[in-house]
Amino acid sequence: MKAIQYTEFGGPDVLKMVEVDAPHAGPGEVRIAVRAAGINPADWKRFTGLFRDFMKIELPAGVGFEAAGIVDELGEGITGIALGDAVFGLAADAMAEYAVLSSWAAKPDDMPFEVAGGLAVVAETGTRAIDQVGVEAGQTLLVNGAAGGVGSAVIQLARARGITVIGTASEAKHDYLRGLGAIPTTYGPGLADRVKRLAPDGVDAALDLAGSGIIPELIDIVGEPSRVLSIVDFSAPEHGAQFSTRPQDRPERALAEAAQLYSEGAFRLHLAKVFPFAQVGDAYALSEEGHVTGKLVVSLA
Numbered sequence: 001m002k003a004i005q006y007t008e009f010g011g012p013d014v015l016k017m018v019e020v021d022a023p024h025a026g027p028g029e030v031r032i033a034v035r036a037a038g039i040n041p042a043d044w045k046r047f048t049g050l051f052r053d054f055m056k057i058e059l060p061a062g063v064g065f066e067a068a069g070i071v072d073e074l075g076e077g078i079t080g081i082a083l084g085d086a087v088f089g090l091a092a093d094a095m096a097e098y099a100v101l102s103s104w105a106a107k108p109d110d111m112p113f114e115v116a117g118g119l120a121v122v123a124e125t126g127t128r129a130i131d132q133v134g135v136e137a138g139q140t141l142l143v144n145g146a147a148g149g150v151g152s153a154v155i156q157l158a159r160a161r162g163i164t165v166i167g168t169a170s171e172a173k174h175d176y177l178r179g180l181g182a183i184p185t186t187y188g189p190g191l192a193d194r195v196k197r198l199a200p201d202g203v204d205a206a207l208d209l210a211g212s213g214i215i216p217e218l219i220d221i222v223g224e225p226s227r228v229l230s231i232v233d234f235s236a237p238e239h240g241a242q243f244s245t246r247p248q249d250r251p252e253r254a255l256a257e258a259a260q261l262y263s264e265g266a267f268r269l270h271l272a273k274v275f276p277f278a279q280v281g282d283a284y285a286l287s288e289e290g291h292v293t294g295k296l297v298v299s300l301a
């Protein structure tokens with residue numbers, strides 16, 4: 001099969017389309033013929049070498065953490081899913097013609113494969129962040145970096161739980177945030193004052209999805225360090241805030257919840273751009289610029 005791999009660290013140019021043996025589904029896994037796969041910043045953080053000091057990456061390495069497609073192989077012990085089913089989920093080395101999913105959910109019939117291909121990581125991360133920071137119905141959540149993939153998911157997942165969301169993004173994206181159900185504000189100096197005006201009674205929790213060195217400021221705004229959580233800033237625990245990185249125990253529940261909300265019309269995933277498989281490098285170059293609205297996806301259809 002064709003797969004995207006790198007044999008040295010560097011910019012998107014190190015990504016090559018190569019011929020490799022297709023992987024097989026192990027116990028508790030399914031293999032899919034990939035129709036679309038999502039672009040995530042964690043990929044370029046790995047292939048550029050940013051994570052090299054604390055994460056062992058053996059070369060050649062693949063890219064891609066999520067995909068959608070058609071089930072074509074069932075691992076041992078798999079029930080409730082059949083060959084030919086359309087699913088989406090989490091995988092390693094997903095940017096390939098075939099990928100093995102470790103967790104998945106059925107793709108709703110009315111959800112395009114491109115949307116499903118970019119959904120798993122943001123659904124899992126968004127659900128985990130909301131659960132872990134402990135914000136509940138009737139409370140207010142401040143989301144720093146709300147217009148990207150994870151932020152777009154967090155806003156809608158939180159709104160579905162009855163949580164009020166204030167989200168930061170550059171001014172041009174404020175209508176986008178409003179469309180998802182958030183109250184927008186800009187990031188940068190003066191954030192605490194702007195949030196105070198939008199939420200005079202205060203905010204109950206904050207998520208940092210941008211890693212812009214804002215943890216102390218978010219703690220001041222919330223008033224309680226443990227109610228601030230970052231998915232990017234490794235220094236968060238030094239301030240008493242939380243850092244979250246590992247997928248939760250049962251990610252498939254988060255995937256199914258997002259799919260259900262999609263079917264109910266309560267969740268959408270804006271695709272900033274869909275790239276053909278041959279242009280994966282361009283997709284990562286755009287992701288690296290750091291201003292994607294919603295999600296970037298690669299189509300293998």
Ligand SMILES: NC(=O)c1ccc[n+]([C@@H]2O[C@H](COP(=O)([O-])OP(=O)(O)OC[C@H]3O[C@@H](n4cnc5c(N)ncnc54)[C@H](OP(=O)(O)O)[C@@H]3O)[C@@H](O)[C@H]2O)c1
Pocket residue numbers: 040041042045121125144145146147148149150151168169170171173187209210211212230231232244245246247287290291292293294295
């Ligand atoms: N720990 C985990 O489990 C986990 C899981 C998934 C993702 N992540 C990490 O979480 C981060 C977000 O992921 P993502 O997929 O949502 O990324 P993304 O889609 O690339 O995020 C892009 C967004 O970031 C916003 N942004 C850029 N600079 C900002 C700043 N200084 N302040 C606030 N917002 C800013 C941009 O808004 P503007 O254009 O308006 O600036 C843009 O809409 C990445 O670093 C990713 O690696 C971690």
